[in-house]
Amino acid sequence: MTTSSTAPVAGSLPPAPDAKIAMGWMHTARFLTTAAQLHHLPPIDVPEIAFVGRSNAGKSTCINTLTQQKQLAFASKKPGRTQHINLFALGKQGVTDAVLADLPGYGYAAVSRSDKVRWQQVMVNYLVSRPGLTGIVLLCDPRLGLTELDEALLEVVRPRVEEGLKFLIVLTKADKLTRAEQAKVLSITRLNAGGGEVKMFSALKKQGVDEVAQLLWQWAHPVQAVAAEAPPQDTAALQTPAAHAPEDSQQN
Ligand SMILES: Nc1nc2c(ncn2[C@@H]2O[C@H](COP(=O)(O)OP(=O)(O)OP(=O)(O)O)[C@@H](O)[C@H]2O)c(=O)[nH]1
Numbered sequence: 720m721t722t723s724s725t726a727p728v729a730g731s732l733p734p735a736p737d738a739k740i741a742m743g744w745m746h747t748a749r750f751l752t753t754a755a756q757l758h759h760l761p762p763i764d765v766p767e768i769a770f771v772g773r774s775n776a777g778k779s780t781c782i783n784t785l786t787q788q789k790q791l792a793f794a795s796k797k798p799g800r801t802q803h804i805n806l807f808a809l810g811k812q813g814v815t816d817a818v819l820a821d822l823p824g825y826g827y828a829a830v831s832r833s834d835k836v837r838w839q840q841v842m843v844n845y846l847v848s849r850p851g852l853t854g855i856v857l858l859c860d861p862r863l864g865l866t867e868l869d870e871a872l873l874e875v876v877r878p879r880v881e882e883g884l885k886f887l888i889v890l891t892k893a894d895k896l897t898r899a900e901q902a903k904v905l906s907i908t909r910l911n912a913g914g915g916e917v918k919m920f921s922a923l924k925k926q927g928v929d930e931v932a933q934l935l936w937q938w939a940h941p942v943q944a945v946a947a948e949a950p951p952q953d954t955a956a957l958q959t960p961a962a963h964a965p966e967d968s969q970q971n
């Protein structure tokens with residue numbers, strides 16, 4: 720999986736920013752729009768990061784904690800609180816450079832079967848076809864572990880993850896577990912996630928907040944392609960043919 724080149728590859732992750740930078744960026748979050756159906760969502764030309772997971776897993780609370788805003792996303796003890804796709808814009812000086820999407824949770828027993836099927840279809844379509852979707856954060860209550868529905872979601876997104884879509888599992892409500900339980904569930908989830916990224920998180924204890932913010936910042940600011948593939952015209956004229964520089968040589 721690793722390459723021998725030390726040159727940054729376009730689209731790869733930049734170094735992690737200072738936690739202050741990542742948290743300051745997160746704090747710029749503002750409500751953008753809400754939609755019950757996929758085709759009502761506006762096209763977005765910046766990276767979009769979706770928060771998905773079972774109802775009551777802590778998606779909305781996680782967004783509020785990361786953005787350091789109490790009520791940006793609707794969080795509630797009552798499962799099924801989020802019933803629309805809610806988009807939040809991020810970026811300094813009002814310039815949007817990324818979008819967070821809070822999705823309704825799945826697996827909520829009190830929802831009618833037809834509503835469940837309808838919503839699952841919206842979500843699958845969103846995950847499979849939303850242009851600009853850059854990363855998925857799957858939130859999971861570590862006391863339940865990855866459930867059948869989470870596994871089904873993993874299967875749905877697998878082809879896009881293989882094509883480069885970023886993916887992170889956040890184990891929420893870490894404050895409900897002892898340190899030993901946290902370590903155990905982390906390693907089991909890492910195993911089940913096929914080596915994918917997994918982080919422990921607690922909104923209550925502010926555990927894992929900086930780390931998740933730093934990773935999302937990295938997702939939203941991938942290394943740009945270096946625009947120096949061909950030398951500028953005037954300096955090219957100065958090069959002697961004897962130099963024989965390979966045309967595709969890369970700078971380190
Ligand atoms: N102890 C503890 N409780 C949490 C934490 N995160 C969320 N909760 C609680 O879990 C419940 C559900 O949180 P939400 O953020 O509304 O969950 P959700 O995943 O957005 O739920 P839906 O919108 O129904 O899909 C609320 O009562 C939160 O206060 C946490 O880190 N620790």
Ligand SMILES: [Mg+2]
Pocket residue numbers: 778779780793794800801821822823824
């Ligand atoms: Mg919610």
